[in-house]
Amino acid sequence: MKTFFATQLFDGHALSDNMHIQVLDGYITAIKPASESDAPADVELNGLVSAGFVDVQVNGGGGALFNDHPDHNTLKTMVKGHTRYGTTAMLPTLITDSHAKMEQAANAVAQAISQDTPGIAGIHFEGPYLSQGKKGIHPAKHVRPIKDSELSIITRKDMGSVLLTLAPENVSPDVIADLVKQGIVVSLGHSNADIDTVLAAIEAGAHCFTHLFNAMSGLSARSPGMISAALSENSVSAGLIVDFHHVHKQNCKLAYQCLGPDRLMLVTDSMAHTGSDLQILKWQKSLITRQGDKLTLEDGSIAGSCIDMATSVRNMHQVISSSHESSTQAICDALKMASATPARVAKLADRGTLSVGARADFVVLTDTFEVQTCWIGGAQVYSENDSNK
Structure with missing residues (x-):
């Protein structure tokens, strides 16, 4: 004791x-x-x-990218890169990739879970069942329809918490319902879906949105889109990248006002650069370059982030402080969005709280x-x- x-x-x-x-x-x-x-x-x-920070979207850290080498050593390197910023549990995130890479990633996380590797709580498959029009840096050649052979990977029971980001226009409500029944946390993102398609996915059991505002159908007067559903449906939660490059401060404030600290969670969407001195990372046929606190491809488009959870908390506290008369409440809300809320969304009952x-x-x-x-x-x-x- x-x-x-x-x-x-x-x-x-x-x-x-x-x-x-x-x-x-x-x-x-x-x-x-x-x-x-x-x-x-x-x-x-x-x-x-x-309570330790829980990050459900971590592509890399400490100089390592999960997609490049989806093995146990990479996971340990990622954890070391993020613990210095308060992350005590993460879902290593596989960006859209081949069937073989999905199997390798699943095996690596299963090994980490079986050995109770500190900091590894499950896995996040971000894709490959996405919209080509909203794929972002996800390689087009690997974006594809859902397959039974890959469902058997995603629904394995030895990987801890499993989160799957998908575009609901490409995955039917019946399949979403079955995934949820099998314990998968279904998150909607990288999607151009109309509001009816999004609402049908929510009705089927999807209750999360991946990096709110980014890579999703927008909000307009007669086309509510995915953003409207994320902000207005009381049963859903959403991740938010608060580096002020992915999302404007005012939209961060809007998300907080609509969802509150019990449903809005901070995520980093970090690449290998976080927790390292890495400046340039090869990605597909391009390069991801750190420019200050921003990551971009050679064409200038955003390519993940190099933010960490402590900075995310600090930034979010800055955003919401003006909304509270009590400084204590602002501190609690900023910390909750980095701990208890992501733990609840990821079904990590023994993490996120003390x-x-x-x-x-x-x-x-x-x-x-x-x-x-x-x-x-x-x-x-x-x-x-x-x-x-």
Whole structure:
């Protein structure tokens, strides 16, 4: 048993001061005010201790891209690249690729899950069942109709949480309903679908949208499109890339006002550049180049991001602070969108909150959301004082 003292604690829902967290075998056994404890803590955490960040859209990190080498070593490299920014659980994301790459990715994640690799909670297949017109950087040659042989990969039971991004105009409601029945989190994105098609997919069980506002049918007076459904349907959640390149600040604020912190989640959509000094990455027949805090292809179009979760929290806090009279509420909402909300969407019941029975995954932050230390299963996996920072 190890006891941690937190000067300030965000448990995924609310803030408390001077709390003790008891941890045994990587899980929380008790949380109570320090004043009620009989013994001093073993570890003092001086800062804002938050439930660890959960990122459900991570293409790469630490210099590695999942598509390039979908194996266990790549996953460990990605985790190391993101823990320094407070991410304690991720869904490694495979961008649209071949059948063989999907199998390799599935095998890699299954291996990581079987070995309880810190930070790996499942997998996100972003495609290949997308709209050609909204494919973004997804290679056109691999965008295709859904196949039974690939359904058997996606519905494997050994990969933890499985999220699938698809375009509803290319996958029938019956198939969506079957995927949901088998435990898949179906997210809608990279789509040009009209409103009726989107609503039919939601009725079938799709309850999430991938990188809201980006690569989806737009909102106009007589064509509500996917954006309208994402903002107006009370049963759905959505991921949002808050790097201020993918989405304007005003639209970030609109998303927050429409969905609130219980349904809006922060995602990075990060490429290999995050958590590394990498400047240029080969992608298909082009190059993805870092220009400050923005990634672009050679034609200037956005190609994923190099943002991290701590920066996402900081940016979102900036966006929503003016909406709250209480600074405490703004802090709670920004942190919740990075922890409890994505964990709920991804069906990760033991992550995203600090509560009895949950994993002891947490991050210690400064008052400006800079990461001091990061812990997974009660073990420190990053410190700002590390020589290899």
